[in-house]
Amino acid sequence: MSLRVFSPKAPHFEEVSAERSRLYEFARRVRCGEWRGCRGHRIKSVINIGIGGSAVGPQCVWHALRPAVSDIDIHFLSAVDGVLLERILSSCEAKSTLVIVSSKSFTTRETNVNADAVDQWLLENGIVGADRAKHIVVVSANPKAAEIFGLPEENLFKFWNWVGGRFSVWGAIGLPVLIGLGEEIFTEFLRGAEEMDRHSLSAPVLENLPALLALLEYRNAVELDVGSLCVLPYDERLNMIVPWLQQLEMESLGKSSDIDGKPITHRTGLPVWGGNGDEAQHSFGQWLREGTGSTAIDVIWPEIPGHRFAPHYRCLVSNAKAQCEALVTRPCASDKFNVLTALTLDALVPRRIGALMALYEHKTTMLATLFDVNAFDQPGVEYGKKLSREVEREVVSERRHEECSAV
Template identity: 55%
Template sequence: MPDLLVSPFFEVSMPEHKVSSLGITLNAGKQRISKIDFENLINLLNKKKVINSFIEMRQGAIVNLSEKRQALHTSLRDPSPEAPYSGEVHKTSDKICQFAERVRNWKWLGCRGDRITDVINVGIGGSDMGPRAVYNALRTTRPEIKVHFLASADGVAVDRLTAELDPYKTLIIISSKSFSTLETLSNCKEIFRWLKNFGFRDDDFKHHVVAVSANPKAASFLGLPDENFFPIWDWVGGRFSVWGAIGLPVAISLGENVFRRFLIGAHLMDAHTASAPIQKNLPALLAAFSYWNVENLGISSFCFLPYDERLTTLVPWLQQLEMESLGKSKTVKGNKVSEKTCVPVWGGHGNESQHSFYQFLREGTARTALDICWCEKPGHAHNDLHRVLLANAKAQAEALLKRENDDGCFNVVNTIVLDELSPETLGSLMAMYENKTAILGALLGINTFDQPGVELGKLLARKLL
């Protein structure tokens, strides 16, 4: 790789490099890169104009070349009237929040006049993982309105879910970008059958079902009025869509204030990404180290280790975000890539995983990149437990660097510390990883925003069915 000067890497040689912004501190001092290699790496990102690419994406450039589409998830969280599609985005955001508050204030009632106590989100992939991650992170211990997620076409999940819910107090959100996703439509039929078994008539469904889709015929397909329809758009990929109507269950359960603060945090991270120099740019640094580690150190996987119960569902969200976006073998020009574009993404609750797969990380025959994440301020009043949790997080950030033998297997570690897990900080954290992914795609010259490999499986499943 002629653009970089590669130094010996078997000792941690990166001087402490801390960057803080928006309540998030990245410490990259445990990366295996020398000062001169780091400078060359930053020069490479500047040479590739990755920040310019991000800015152009944010302004509405056609970046999804295979589908000839924009990628404007950033507009969903941009309060500026100058942002692309701001009119329809803000109109939809207002509709989301107004509907959520009607449900929360008992003004939207079930067909018998019951208040809504539970929401079932029927959707898979990007229609499931984003809202699931946000709900798990920000929900209270006893939410007034609980959200349940139904993703896979598995009758056990349907039975276990419906057995504990009162259909007359339940709102169902059917989320599908195309409204042709096999699993979602199949689960929709089962949920409708459940309602009919309780005596629901056709006119009752409008009190209990809403649709979220880029297909304008979704509501009429379900026999619902237009007010039960919430639009999304083909210029936002599913895995980037929690900021819009896909986030409806979050707004209903957590409220307008929390949802809008979540969007504000993400927007502030977008502004940071577009303006901060790469040496102090959180997403750009994460992308730079990811690129370096794979191309120069032979890192074979990326492991996300949150030491906080609220952040555990970010693991599958990150899996889809990075592996669906970066799992490509061709450049945007259709040529075969010359570099590794993605590694497997995995992880789990850091403290629990110490008693599960840390043996592999400490003494296994692999090279792994780790992001160890914790919150300085706990989300509870059990101070002794928090002290134990943080002691483990900080100890493992050191222990996972050390090996008994210099056998060429090792870990590289980032620590990502949140001041606290507020709606704003969560929005910033998730946008940070989204922007990291977009910057990596620009650096590698691939299309971050399509997923052609997913479509073949869908086609074959339909043929077999």
């Protein structure tokens, strides 16, 4: 919450406020054309290199709030996949591209591989040495990140070790969104989250939205043996909320031991899945209504459309409301059921997106309290990274052995 408060009484206010000012100033310079590439070209493309919390949060916000036509294209290079890399690079010109390398530790293998590849692309286009500083900035909690990447210290935008990656979009990790949307919209996004923070801390339990969602999911997981949480947004702009929420809840609550290290014998949260609600009606909607499992379902839609096509909105919202009824009306002979929650927003504006994402953050940390687990670590992820490095070293060693044998 400290990343999105505006009160001097808040923890870490001075350092957060100072870094936010740096971010705003840098984004302003890029947007107005004051910050240019090394050959004087205005920045027209931004490539955000990062994975997990360094990608899915800002990608979710950008997808929700981006204009139909943007002066600056924002690309997210997350997976270490050459196809994705090639597609992004082929749509950018090096001379007018800004690269943001985002990594909390600056040791994430996928991010480093992608960053090296994009750096090589800049080199191939004549951007080398000191010229790189006009095309690359880094976002990290590692104070030596800029030095590691051969950049001046002022090219580092920092966040802190007390910020969990999947909770970090509100600060420097949100830089691509800030560049793409501007200071006013990003501030409204933060204000909406701050309003939800105050609500979560002060509202009575029966009126407290994140507490109610947390209690419902706790009962679904522990008492009712509900199998999963399916999220169905009825608005194109909310489609990325599903992968964002998958990481938020499943990485935070996917634990088998409590905070004292004792084994947990019950479920901690639910698997999260879903997709565009209208499309889901014609794919897995049949399974939800008449399948042999019990499912928790969140249906989300705004009451004001984000476009001028009235028939489309009328049809879409009618479908959303109809599905709310259909999905809880199971065949009489079935002992399975769905637990459905409808969340409506008055409009899908920056302040409401901030509030919605903060709502789910608070729900997740409240669930962690109920389950007695740490919402801010991810030992399984770290173990997977360790194994991947070991396997990669083995592959490299095997290839060198094969090359030597061939010679």
